[in-house]
Amino acid sequence: MLSTTAAGGAREALRRLGRSSLDPQGFLYEVSALIRRTVPNDVSGWMTLDPDTLLSSGTLVTQKSPELDRALWRNELLQDGEVHKLAELATRRSPVAALSELDAATAANSPRVQQILRPAGIGDGLRAMLRSGGSTWGHGAIYRELGARDFDSDERTFLAAIADDIAEGLRRSLSRRPEPGGAAVVVPGVVAFDAQGRVVSATAEASRVIALMPGDATSTLYAVAIAAGLRDRASARVRLTDGRWLLAQGGRMHGAPNDRLWVTLTLVQVPRADLTSLLLRLHTLSARQREVAELLMSGPRTDEIAAQLHISQHTLHDHVKAIFAKLGVQGRAELMALVTDYVQPDLSTNLHSSPR
Template sequence: MGTALDLFAQASHRLRRKVPFDAAVWRAVDPFTGLPTAPILGEHVTAEGCAAYWDVELGGETVNAFADLARAATPAAGLRESTGGLPARSALYRDFMRPRGLDDEMRAVLRVDGLPWGQISLFRHRGEAPFTEAETRLVAELSGPLAKRLRAFATPSADTHAAGGPGLLLFDREGRLLSVNDEARRHLDDMPPGPAADTPWGVRIPAWVHSTAARAKAVTEGRAEGGARIRIRGRSGRWMVCHASCLRGPDGRVAQTAVVVEDAPASEVAPLIVRAYGLTARELEITEHLSRGLGTGEIAAALFISPHTVRDHVKAVFGKLGVSSRRELVATLFTEHYAPLGESGTVRTV
């Protein structure tokens, strides 16, 4: 099956034959916040470039915003096509692309069942032809299949060994690292490969940590909405949660941004794992009732549907999880996934 990074590399290699591009960024996103998480594959884009990209994106970009594409009928769009050949209407073009000799961007959201699981940004240099409508349609057609593949990588069970207490990183107004504790260093050591910025502290800050901090600053300053929270699966298989908040100075302005990285509790990872199996909203409800031990008639009464419909949904759930009984269903979801997460936070006394 490989890894999500392998998926990005293979998809990029094949797509380039049909839709040529000069630089690209492939990133996984947290499906519940839309923020970038691991892994990220940058092609001919530096770590500094990734950070600058997200500073602009979270600063109020209105042209082809990822949040809008996630809900749009077509989840892909070209910058020049969307602006009628006037790309300078985009802050991303003015502040990120033009200084780097990039003249057009094709971006897409990889989504399935109403949730985003990844994003693609393809760039062409100045002097190259803009992305065409036909190329936009082709990339849009890849959205669902790639999202399903990406979603599947959330299913491996978490490592039962916690990395210690919460890690804390403190950044100044410009996003420079001010301090980092030992716990944060341990969490960062388990981060998957991807674009990261060097610091004088001897640690490298992954692009998804930087973008989470940038989102917190943008939200605090009223330039963006939503939360600044993502989940990351480390190289060990352990799930981590990264969240950020801002500290104000005496003048009321944002002075510093604190980022906390810690072991993810079961409540943070459970929704990802269940979604990773591709269950529909109704199948999720059925699964929850099955896990609570309700019978077919009880589930039908609770959801106001027929017992026959319940049985059809149960059959579909069994097929997606590869089980043949309710006992196996609970064992797969609890024993393989939820139990290891809960175990890491359990204290036993004799």
């Protein structure tokens, strides 16, 4: 039984965490530890998600074995008709779903339950979607061993009640600007996977970039590779440990040796326009505010923007004021420079240089 005092104390601790300066991995590590103290569990995993593809953009905290983690991703992406898939959970009213709430027939026919979780010694589980500002930024799951008691209604209610607080803290940590002068050298790299999702080869540039990825980088790339093998193409945007953003983009190879399916992932800097859109969402700008902000950064005068959007100058002024407040900038010049903080310097002169 979860006491009111314990739940209240945990929520206050979580609010303090959300106001901290922790990076996403540090934040989710503390969240995982806090939840384990409040709602005891035996296995857990917390990750960031690309809000557009719902693929892992960082497997940041995990107590699962690599084999279990990969089996769950294969089930998520390859198993039709499975229960509690991320795309379905992301649209539910409640952010939390419990395995114990499945009826007996559904649980008996679920490959995830019968072929993955039960053989791994896992009984009940709770999955939480971390949604903030209309986007899904992460996902967490906690499990108990087979034979242990199920999570009770108080525990399920508690996790649902704090999911938004976790999501908001995660969003804040993802949107925090990189430290000045810490730009990573993101030279394009390539990783090749075989049909089983195993790494076949990687360029030296890819290995250097992978070292900058947070948490279990191989799990993050595995999810993109499996999705690309299924869909022909797949991608996820990953926040590197220095605050810059990477695009992991996978594609199927045709005509591979022995007619086997191979997938290659290219690791490159996120295109500026895509990064701009992502950062504006991370700062909770509305769709109209994002439209105005992108126009402001592209250079038109304010009267031209108002005319293009068919709104009054007064309405535009209100949008601009709200945009500057959310982004913490003082004017258009700072707004236009915002994305640059998340992007590495021009490396065109360094791509082929090496120490001698």
